[in-house]
Amino acid sequence: MLLSLGITPRAVADVAGYRVWAAAPDLPESVLDLGSRGEPSMERIAIIKPDLIVTASGYGLDATRLQRFAPVETLKLYEGSATALFDTEREFLRLAAQIGRRPQAQQMLAKFFADLAAMRAELSTRKLPRVAVVSLFDDRHARVYGRNGLFQDVLDLLGVENAWTGDTSAWGFATVGFEKLVTLGDCVIVSLQPVPANVEIRIRQSRLWAALPAVQRQQVMNIPAVWPFGGIAAADRFARFLQVSLLRL
Amino acid sequence: MTSLVAIREPFRLVSLLLGAAAGALTVRDALAMLPARNWLALLWNEPVTPAELLARFAFAPQIAMALLAGAALAMCGVLLQQAMRNPLAEPTTLGTSAGSALALTAATIFTPSWLEHGRELIAIGGGALATAVVMLIAARGRFSASAIILGGIVVAMTAGAATGMLLALFTDYLAEIFVWQSGSLVQNGDGVALALASRLAVTTLLILAFLRPLGLLSLPDSSIASLGVRPWLVRLLTVCLGVALAASVAAAVGVIAFVGLAAPAFARLTGARTFGRLLTRSALLGALGLLAVDRLSVALFDGFLPIGAMTAVIGAPVLILLIRALPPDMPDQSAGWVSSYDASRLKLPLLALVLILAVSASLTIGPSEHGGFAVTPVEWRYLLEFRGARVLASAAAGALLAIAGGLLQRMTANPLAAPEALGVSGGAIMAVLLVIVATEALDPVLLSIGAGAGAFAVSAALGAALVRGRARPERTLLGGLAVTMMATGWASVFLASGDPRTIWAMSWLSGSTYRVTGEQALFSAGAAVFSLAIVPLLRRPMTVLPLGIETAAGLGMRVQTAWSLGFLVAASCTAVATMVVGPLSFIGLSAPHVARLLGFRHATQQLWAAASVGAIIMVLADWLGRIAIYPWEIPAGIIAAVVGGLYLGLLLCKGSRSA
Numbered sequence: 001m002l003l004s005l006g007i008t009p010r011a012v013a014d015v016a017g018y019r020v021w022a023a024a025p026d027l028p029e030s031v032l033d034l035g036s037r038g039e040p041s042m043e044r045i046a047i048i049k050p051d052l053i054v055t056a057s058g059y060g061l062d063a064t065r066l067q068r069f070a071p072v073e074t075l076k077l078y079e080g081s082a083t084a085l086f087d088t089e090r091e092f093l094r095l096a097a098q099i100g101r102r103p104q105a106q107q108m109l110a111k112f113f114a115d116l117a118a119m120r121a122e123l124s125t126r127k128l129p130r131v132a133v134v135s136l137f138d139d140r141h142a143r144v145y146g147r148n149g150l151f152q153d154v155l156d157l158l159g160v161e162n163a164w165t166g167d168t169s170a171w172g173f174a175t176v177g178f179e180k181l182v183t184l185g186d187c188v189i190v191s192l193q194p195v196p197a198n199v200e201i202r203i204r205q206s207r208l209w210a211a212l213p214a215v216q217r218q219q220v221m222n223i224p225a226v227w228p229f230g231g232i233a234a235a236d237r238f239a240r241f242l243q244v245s246l247l248r249l
Numbered sequence: 250m251t252s253l254v255a256i257r258e259p260f261r262l263v264s265l266l267l268g269a270a271a272g273a274l275t276v277r278d279a280l281a282m283l284p285a286r287n288w289l290a291l292l293w294n295e296p297v298t299p300a301e302l303l304a305r306f307a308f309a310p311q312i313a314m315a316l317l318a319g320a321a322l323a324m325c326g327v328l329l330q331q332a333m334r335n336p337l338a339e340p341t342t343l344g345t346s347a348g349s350a351l352a353l354t355a356a357t358i359f360t361p362s363w364l365e366h367g368r369e370l371i372a373i374g375g376g377a378l379a380t381a382v383v384m385l386i387a388a389r390g391r392f393s394a395s396a397i398i399l400g401g402i403v404v405a406m407t408a409g410a411a412t413g414m415l416l417a418l419f420t421d422y423l424a425e426i427f428v429w430q431s432g433s434l435v436q437n438g439d440g441v442a443l444a445l446a447s448r449l450a451v452t453t454l455l456i457l458a459f460l461r462p463l464g465l466l467s468l469p470d471s472s473i474a475s476l477g478v479r480p481w482l483v484r485l486l487t488v489c490l491g492v493a494l495a496a497s498v499a500a501a502v503g504v505i506a507f508v509g510l511a512a513p514a515f516a517r518l519t520g521a522r523t524f525g526r527l528l529t530r531s532a533l534l535g536a537l538g539l540l541a542v543d544r545l546s547v548a549l550f551d552g553f554l555p556i557g558a559m560t561a562v563i564g565a566p567v568l569i570l571l572i573r574a575l576p577p578d579m580p581d582q583s584a585g586w587v588s589s590y591d592a593s594r595l596k597l598p599l600l601a602l603v604l605i606l607a608v609s610a611s612l613t614i615g616p617s618e619h620g621g622f623a624v625t626p627v628e629w630r631y632l633l634e635f636r637g638a639r640v641l642a643s644a645a646a647g648a649l650l651a652i653a654g655g656l657l658q659r660m661t662a663n664p665l666a667a668p669e670a671l672g673v674s675g676g677a678i679m680a681v682l683l684v685i686v687a688t689e690a691l692d693p694v695l696l697s698i699g700a701g702a703g704a705f706a707v708s709a710a711l712g713a714a715l716v717r718g719r720a721r722p723e724r725t726l727l728g729g730l731a732v733t734m735m736a737t738g739w740a741s742v743f744l745a746s747g748d749p750r751t752i753w754a755m756s757w758l759s760g761s762t763y764r765v766t767g768e769q770a771l772f773s774a775g776a777a778v779f780s781l782a783i784v785p786l787l788r789r790p791m792t793v794l795p796l797g798i799e800t801a802a803g804l805g806m807r808v809q810t811a812w813s814l815g816f817l818v819a820a821s822c823t824a825v826a827t828m829v830v831g832p833l834s835f836i837g838l839s840a841p842h843v844a845r846l847l848g849f850r851h852a853t854q855q856l857w858a859a860a861s862v863g864a865i866i867m868v869l870a871d872w873l874g875r876i877a878i879y880p881w882e883i884p885a886g887i888i889a890a891v892v893g894g895l896y897l898g899l900l901l902c903k904g905s906r907s908a
Contacts, residue, residue, distance in 0.1 A: 039756060044880045208438060
C-alpha cells in the first residue's frame with residue numbers, strides 16, 4: 001500500500017516472498033529484509049529507527065511492543081465486518097491520511113473503480129463463461145477463491161460469475177480436491193502462478209485433471225502472481241490479468 | 250478374566266456395526282454418484298461423462314485406498330507391537346513417517362526434479378534411512394524392545410524437528426507438504442492405489458511365509474532362544490516388514506496416525522489372542538475403520554478435513570475410553586534403566602558455569618549490520634528488552650520442561666515419558682487452536698490464558714484418573730499420547746487449511762520465543778526456581794517408584810498419593826513452560842536422559858542436572874535461532890529438538906556400548 005502511495009519503505013518483512021507471491025508493485029533493491037512476516041526482527045527495526053510502522057492484523061504481532069520504536073498503524077483487513085475490498089479501501093484511505101497523501105489515495109481509488117467499470121463495459125459485450133480462480137499447490141488439491149475474498153469482489157465488479165459458490169474461510173478461499181472442480185461443470189479455470197515445477201508435471205499426469213472440461217477445451221488460463229490477500233494494487237492487477245485472459249477466449 | 254469375556258461380545262458387535270456403517274455409507278455415496286447399472290458398465294467401458302470419470306478415477310481409487318491403507322497400517326501396527334512388546338508402538342514410533350516427511354520436504358525444496366519420478370521412492374528412502382539409524386542405535390542394545398522404541402522416538406523427534414526447520418524457512422512453498430503431513434486419501438487416478446496394492450500383496454506373502462517365527466515374539470526372549478531361533482533376528486525381520494508397510498502407505502497417502510495403534514487394540518478387545526488371528530482381525534478392522542472414517546469425513550465435512558487428522562481426532566477419544574479395558578500385558582521396560590550408581594557432586598557447579606557462559610554469550614553477542622558479529626549492535630537499553638526476556642524465558646522453560654520430563658520418567662519408570670506423552674502439551678495446543686478459531690484476531694493475553702487452561706484441564710483429568718485409582722502409569726501415558734495425537738491432528742487441520750494465520754500457529758507450535766514479554770519471562774523464571782526448590786521434597790517417591798509398584802508399596806509408599814503429587818508438579822511445570830514458549834516438549838524427553846548419561850543417577854541431582862541441561866540447550870537454541878539467519882529467525886524449540894535429539898542419539902550409542 002505504501003508503494004502504491006509512492007513511498008518506498010525502509011524495510012519490509014519477507015522480501016523474497018513478496019517478490020514471488022505479490023510481485024507488484026516493484027520492490028526497490030534498497031529495501032531491507034526484516035525477516036519473516038510473523039516475526040520481523042526487532043533488532044533491525046531498532047537499528048533503522050523508522051518514522052512509521054505499518055502492520056496488518058492476522059499475523060499475531062503485538063503492536064504495543066512495536067510502539068516504542070515508532071507510531072504503529074495496524075491495517076484491519078479480513079476482520080469479517082465488511083467485504084475484503086471494502087476493508088482494503090477503508091484502510092488504504094486511513095493509511096494515506098496518516099501519511100498526508102489522502103488526495104492521491106482518493107485519486108487512485110477513483111481511477112481503480114473507473115478502470116474496473118470500463119473493463120466491465122468492455123466485457124459485457126461478450127457472453128462470459130463462469131470462472132474458477134485457483135492456486136495449485138499439489139497434484140490432488142487446489143485452493144479455490146470465493147466469498148469473503150478480494151478476488152470475489154473484483155469478479156463482482158467486473159460482472160464475471162464465480163464458478164465456486166461453496167463455502168470459504170474468513171480469508172475467502174477453500175482447499176478442495178480436484179474432484180470438487182469436476183463438479184463445477186463448464187467453466188474457465190484461472191490458475192495463479194507460480195505453480196511449483198514438480199507439481200505441474202504431476203498435474204499433467206493426472207487423469208482426473210485431464211478430464212476437467214476446462215482442461216479438455218484448453219480453457220485453463222495462467223495469470224502471473226497476484227497476492228490474494230493484497231490491497232487495491234493487487235485487486236487492480238488481478239482485474240487486468242483477468243480481463244486480458246477473458247478477452248483472449 | 251471374567252470382565253474380558255464380558256466385554257468381548259460388545260466389541261464384536263461394534264466391529265460388525267463398523268463394517269455395516271462403512272459399507273452403507275460407501276454404497277450410499279456410490280449410488281449418489283452413479284446408478285448401479287452405470288457402475289457395472291464401468292467395469293468394461295472407458296468412462297466418458299464427468300460423473301463416470303469421477304467414479305472411475307476419484308471415487309473408486311479412494312475407496313480402494315482407504316481399505317488398502319487401513320489394512321496395511323493395522324498390520325504394520327501389529328508387527329511393530331509384536332516386535333517391541335508394547336501396545337504403544339505404531340508406525341510413527343519408529344521414525345519411519347518422520348524420515349519420509351523429512352526426505353519429501355528436502356526434495357521439494359532442493360531437488361524438485363526428483364519428485365517427477367514419483368515421491369513414493371523418496372518417501373520410502375527417507376523412511377528406510379530413518380529406520381536404519383534407529384536400528385544403529387538399537388543395535389547397541391541388541392535390539393531389545395526398549396532400545397528400539399527409544400531410538401525410534403529420538404530419530405522421529407530429530408527428523409520431525411529438521412522438517413519443521415525447513416518448513417519454517419520456506420513456509421510459502423510447502424503447502425504440498427502440509428497436505429501430505431496431515432494425510433489425504435484423495436486420488437486423481439488409479440496408479441497410486443494399484444502400486445500400494447502390489448506392495449501390500451508382497452508384504453502379506455512374506456508375513457505368511459514367516460508366520461510361525463513372527464508369532465514366537467510373544468514369548469520371552471529366553472524361550473525363543475531355547476527353540477533355536479535368534480530373538481533379535483526375528484525382531485529385526487518383523488520391524489523390516491512393518492517399516493516396508495508404513496513407508497508404502499506414507500508414500501501413497503501421507504501420514505495417517507492412530508490406525509496402527511487403534512486397530513490392534515480393538516482386535517485384542519474382540520478376543521484375538523494368537524498372532525495370526527490378531528493380524529487378520531486387525532487388518533480387517535483397520536480397513537473398515539479407515540473407510541468408515543473417510544466416508545464420515547465426506548458426509549460431515551464434505552471431505553475438507555485431511556484423513557490423517559480425522560483419524561486422530563475421531564480415534565483418540567475412542568482410544569482413551571478403550572485404555573481402561575486393555576489387558577494388563579505390558580512387560581516391564583525399565584530393567585537396567587535406573588541405576589543406583591551416583592554421580593560426583595562436582596559436576597553440578599560445572600553445569601551451572603556452562604549455563605552462565607551460555608547466557609552471557611547469548612545476551613551480548615549478536616549479528617552486526619555490517620556482516621559478522623558484534624558485542625551489541627543495539628543500544629544497551631534495548632538489550633535487556635530484546636534479548637533479556639527471551640534468554641530468561643528460554644532458560645526457565647528449558648529447566649521446567651526438564652524437571653517435568655525427569656519426574657515423569659522416574660515416577661513411571663518409563664524412559665519414554667515426557668510432558669508431550671502426558672498430553673499436557675496436547676491440551677495446550679487444542680485450547681490455543683480453539684482460541685485462534687473462535688476469536689479471528691490473535692490476542693496474546695487470551696492465547697496465553699488458553700494455553701494454560703488447556704494444559705491444566707488435561708492435568709486435572711489425569712489427576713482425576715489417578716484418584717479413582719484406575720490409571721496405572723503406562724495407561725496414563727497411553728492416554729496422554731492419545732490426547733497429543735488428537736491435538737496434532739487438529740493442528741494439522743489448521744495448518745492444512747492455508748489460513749494466513751498458520752504463520753503464527755507454526756511459530757508457536759515450533760517453540761518460538763519471539764513473543765515472550767518481560768512479565769512472562771519473570772513469571773516462568775519464578776516458577777522454575779520454585780520447582781527446583783521443591784525437587785528435593787519428591788526425592789523419596791522418585792527413588793522408590795522406579796523399583797516397581799509392588800516394591801514401592803512394600804516399602805510403605807502410598808503409591809497413589811505419590812503419583813498424584815508427581816503428576817501435578819510435572820503438569821504445572823509443563824503448563825507454565827508451554828504458556829511461555831509453546832509446546833516444545835522434547836527438552837522434557839532429552840534433558841533428563843542427557844543428565845543421566847552424564848552420570849547423574851541420584852534423584853535430586855539428576856533433576857537439578859536435567860534442569861541445567863534443559864536451560865543450557867534452550868538458551869543456546871534461542872541464541873542460534875536469532876543469529877544464524879538474521880534478520881530471519883529459526884524457532885528455538887526446533888533447534889533444541891534437533892540439537893537435543895542428535896546429542897541424545899550419540900549418547901545412546903556410546904552409553905549402551907559401555908553398558
